[in-house]
Amino acid sequence: MMMRRSLLVSMLLTVAVSGCGSEPAAEQRATTVDIAEEKPPQAAGEGKKSDAISVSAQNAPRIAYVYEYGYRLPADRIADVQRKQADMCERLGPTQCQILDMKQGSAEGNYASGSLSLAVAAPRARAFGVELGRVAGSAGGSQVSGGISGEDLSKQMVDTEARLRARTVLRDRLMEVLATRKGTVAELVEAERGVAQVNEEIDQARSWLAEMQNRVNFSRVNLTYRAGSPASGGFLAPIRGALGSVSTVLGTIVAILIMLGAVAIPLGAIGLAVRWAMLRLRPPA
Template sequence: MRKTIFTTLTAAAMLGLAACSGVDEAAVQYDMAEADITQSAADGAMQAEPAAAMSPPQEGAENSTEIPVSKPQIAYKYDYGFRLPSAEIPTAQQAHIALCNQMPDNGCRVLNMSNSGGEGEYGTGNLHLEVAAPKAPAFGERLAEAVDQSGGSQISATIAGEDLSKKIVDTEARLRSRVLLSQRLTELLRTRKGTVAELVEAERAVTDVNEEIDQARSWLKEMRGRVAYSTVIINYYSSAPGSGSFSGPIRESFNDISSMLGYSIGALITLIAVTLPWILLLALAIYLRRRFKGADRTFWGHKIKQDSPAED
């Protein structure tokens, strides 16, 4: 009771000082609202302590002073890797999507899927899911069973967790305080009188608090969603058959031979394309020279010497 009277006198003194010194009334009321929130919490704690002391302990309670422990809020991420033939990757992906769709109560949802046939016998794939946290471990076992039926095998499995308990508790506490502050500021804005500038400043303070409330609610929703639904990432790999076997080096040698033969043919085609015009031009020049040269002249223009007939 004394603390309440003291708080009332303090608030009156603050208003008097603000009137005398010309301090902005909106800022004073904003501080008063925050002081009222703190005082309300303190009064509630003071009233709760005598009630807790006067109430008799419940039967079966081991220790009434024990601090309750909240359940850990952990966001899990599962990462699986499977190796199977390249042609079976799309089939395995469709089988895993079917398992996801069969889960009741929207317990699984597909976020992303991709695969690439690659070249030859090599291919890769990826599947991104979100699975209800309690069902995620059993779902991982069903994924491995589906790949076994496609002739593949599991090559990796990783589980990672992030404890969001402290972040969630802090965000909830901040959200409660901001909501209470918004209510107090709205009430003060509704009942107060002042200039237009003061009203605009007060409305701006309410808007800022409401923005903080929306942001805190968004963070809280996102963190709770991560706890409720675990992330499941599935990677699919395939390797060319025969790698590391007897036929592997032979196949690589034939591939090298075919590559070198292709390069040789390509170089020959390029050489012909470059020299063919000049060859045609030279052939035309030779033809014209032979066609129009004198009968008594050689190809190079020298006069042909004719032997005189021998005398009897």
């Protein structure tokens, strides 16, 4: 409390000195020294620490991360696991997790597939991926693939911010010209066009910056699900392949016969009708 009063008194003295201009420099230096001596060491240390934190946070790299997880599950459990993981995301709320895409592939025998894409708050994305894996494991599944990739957007964001500041300054100058009405009519019209163009560039820069910042704040988590395999190896694999080829060939032949029948039957009927008409119109011998 005493420190705040001393600071207030010193500020009032400084204003009075600057206003009168008759006080000697020695008294000003004395006042400054008194203020410096009254600052406790802890407050000064905290100020330096906060400055260091703000500088380091500003220069920290801005990386957009993408997490990939692949699971192998029983075909009849894929939909259930997918739904539970989506519910986990919704329970966190839109500020922590958002569902971007959710798909389920058609099941053929023991083979099925699906996918789920989430946007998770970057600080908890990796831990949330571990929780998602536990859900798949409790359903009898296992993680068969995974990966982490990141894109450094620091330079792009810094350049966009600098461009945004420059365009804002230019917009303010043009608005000042329009407000003061200094210049010819042609110059004022050109200034209005310049303001419109600069505003469009500012909106575009803000949109780019917001999109990149959202990619940094929310990491993308891509989940894929597989069950069984479309074909197994071993002795029966070539036989299954040959049977599949035979069925395909037979189906193609039947389709061709159907097409020929669809064309030949009407043409044959027309030919028979023409022949019958010619026989009826032929004069008797």
